[in-house]
Amino acid sequence: MLLRRLGALVVTVLLVSVATFLAMRLVPGDPARMIAGPEASADVVEAIRRDWGLDQPLHIQLGRFLAGIATGDFGTSYRTRSPVWDDVKTRLLPTFLLSVTGLGLALAFGIAAGVLAATRRGTVLDTGLSILSTLGISLPVFWVGILLMMFFAARLRWVPSSGWGTWQHLVLPAFTLGVGFFASISRMTRSSMLEVLQDDYVRTARAKGVPRVKVLMGHALRNALLPIITIAGLEFGRLLGGAVITETVFAWPGLGTLMVNSIKFRDYPTVQACVILLAICIAVSTFLSDLLNLYVDPRLRRG
Amino acid sequence: MAVFLRRFRRHTSGIVGFVIVLLICLAVLSAPVLTRGVDPLAVNLAVSAQRPSLEYPLGTDEMGRDLLTRVIAGAPISLSIAVVGVLLALIPGVWIGLLAGYYEGRLGAWLMRSIDALVAFPRILLAMVIISIMGTGISQLMLAIGLSSIPIFARVMFVTVQTVRHRDFVQAAAALGARDRWILWRHILPNAFAPILVQASLGIATSLQIAAGLSFLGLGPPPPSPEWGAIIDGGRTLIRQQPMVIIAPGLAIAMTVLGFNLLGDGLRDTLDPRLKR
Numbered sequence: 001m002l003l004r005r006l007g008a009l010v011v012t013v014l015l016v017s018v019a020t021f022l023a024m025r026l027v028p029g030d031p032a033r034m035i036a037g038p039e040a041s042a043d044v045v046e047a048i049r050r051d052w053g054l055d056q057p058l059h060i061q062l063g064r065f066l067a068g069i070a071t072g073d074f075g076t077s078y079r080t081r082s083p084v085w086d087d088v089k090t091r092l093l094p095t096f097l098l099s100v101t102g103l104g105l106a107l108a109f110g111i112a113a114g115v116l117a118a119t120r121r122g123t124v125l126d127t128g129l130s131i132l133s134t135l136g137i138s139l140p141v142f143w144v145g146i147l148l149m150m151f152f153a154a155r156l157r158w159v160p161s162s163g164w165g166t167w168q169h170l171v172l173p174a175f176t177l178g179v180g181f182f183a184s185i186s187r188m189t190r191s192s193m194l195e196v197l198q199d200d201y202v203r204t205a206r207a208k209g210v211p212r213v214k215v216l217m218g219h220a221l222r223n224a225l226l227p228i229i230t231i232a233g234l235e236f237g238r239l240l241g242g243a244v245i246t247e248t249v250f251a252w253p254g255l256g257t258l259m260v261n262s263i264k265f266r267d268y269p270t271v272q273a274c275v276i277l278l279a280i281c282i283a284v285s286t287f288l289s290d291l292l293n294l295y296v297d298p299r300l301r302r303g
Numbered sequence: 304m305a306v307f308l309r310r311f312r313r314h315t316s317g318i319v320g321f322v323i324v325l326l327i328c329l330a331v332l333s334a335p336v337l338t339r340g341v342d343p344l345a346v347n348l349a350v351s352a353q354r355p356s357l358e359y360p361l362g363t364d365e366m367g368r369d370l371l372t373r374v375i376a377g378a379p380i381s382l383s384i385a386v387v388g389v390l391l392a393l394i395p396g397v398w399i400g401l402l403a404g405y406y407e408g409r410l411g412a413w414l415m416r417s418i419d420a421l422v423a424f425p426r427i428l429l430a431m432v433i434i435s436i437m438g439t440g441i442s443q444l445m446l447a448i449g450l451s452s453i454p455i456f457a458r459v460m461f462v463t464v465q466t467v468r469h470r471d472f473v474q475a476a477a478a479l480g481a482r483d484r485w486i487l488w489r490h491i492l493p494n495a496f497a498p499i500l501v502q503a504s505l506g507i508a509t510s511l512q513i514a515a516g517l518s519f520l521g522l523g524p525p526p527p528s529p530e531w532g533a534i535i536d537g538g539r540t541l542i543r544q545q546p547m548v549i550i551a552p553g554l555a556i557a558m559t560v561l562g563f564n565l566l567g568d569g570l571r572d573t574l575d576p577r578l579k580r
Binding site: 012015016020023024026027134135137138139140141142143146147149150154234237238240241242244245248259260262263264266268271275278279282286 | 316417420423424425426427428431432434435436508512515516519520521522532535539542543546549550553556557560561564565568
């Protein structure tokens, strides 16, 4: 079962790579000319076409492209004329840090809010939290980011407004990213908890006098966690999409800012590399959430 | 229909969403009147980045353009990008989902596998890839929004077909010798009406967010356009001087998205109570 999931992961990444390769071939213009630059002579362009194998049939180019990815070779950037991997590799850590912190914040606050809402169902608190989460889903990420920046960085000066370096730089982007995700996690937790709280074993635990907190955390939450983990894994993609925008707002030196700039400069090899790397992150996160589910629920290990 | 209306009337948040959407549609239709004849593109650097005043109710933007006019003039643009995007996705999405769901077997399974992979992939990245191929502009943005929403409609359609196709009335129609085409049109498609309508409303909400986000990143309509995300992008340097340039269009986006989200949730709860979460 694990092996099959792992196989699916590899297939997904392969498909995305092939798809982006083909998509980038749809771009009007001659790749050899792009690499050579606008001032290069026809001879130079021709030489590059040969050196880069761009005169080869498409399936051979595709094969080389895939082999390149496997060894970390994403081609040469049209903009910096250096290997794409050199530009991209320094961007991985910031994006990873941002999205994992955002995810962590959203999970911590979202699960807490969801449990609270489920145990106080129908109260003002429940309604308030549900309004808050609907709002959270509706607010555009970049707007939340600028508002937070306006208030906490420009006015209160608690944290730096943008850039990268210390942990203080991470605070605003991570919270920005967490807002939208918090909403879906808290909703999911609430409905999952409500379902579990009606189960017999919860009633039994209560009846035999297990302390309330222990029933909630040990009996109910552990079982309610399964759909939450699945949702978190599936929605991690959306989180990464939000990270692309958040990074641009806060001038965070991650894959997102690189990708946006590369699109503006029509630097296709770099765009391609960013897309493939983000796809790998998404596929891995789905895989990890499957693993986590296996850990939390031993029943699944038999399937 | 009567049952639906009675149920929907009691759905408070659904009504709130409906009213918001209605108000926004009214604002879009009466945009020429509301802008009081002021040109949303008229640059006047002498009065750039002014705070709200009697003459400029919301102040001016970085180029001295009247902000209120720009936000109103942006409504039809932002809304049409989202609505056209969803409409573009509707027909291909429904078709793919229908075929993948009805014709089980290799092709169907393969189609659905790829749709699942695409749904897990963030829509904004999908749209960015499309834009990087086609270039920036308003029609490119519409197309990017449309193409990137196809998977989610296909998914909704697929799930509906799966739940309906083994039900008795479909089996009965097949037993009576109905052709596939007839079964798809008369028996399966009508059942998809409610979930597709719900998804359309929610889809407009996310499309608006994504379109505004892309414009904000500079991948939408080019500068003088008063698209809401683009206005915010232009006002980024005015955080201290004239925060209204960021607050007003952002509120407009948030309200519109909220309206369509609430409407979609309300429709889901009342059109088909089985879908209720």
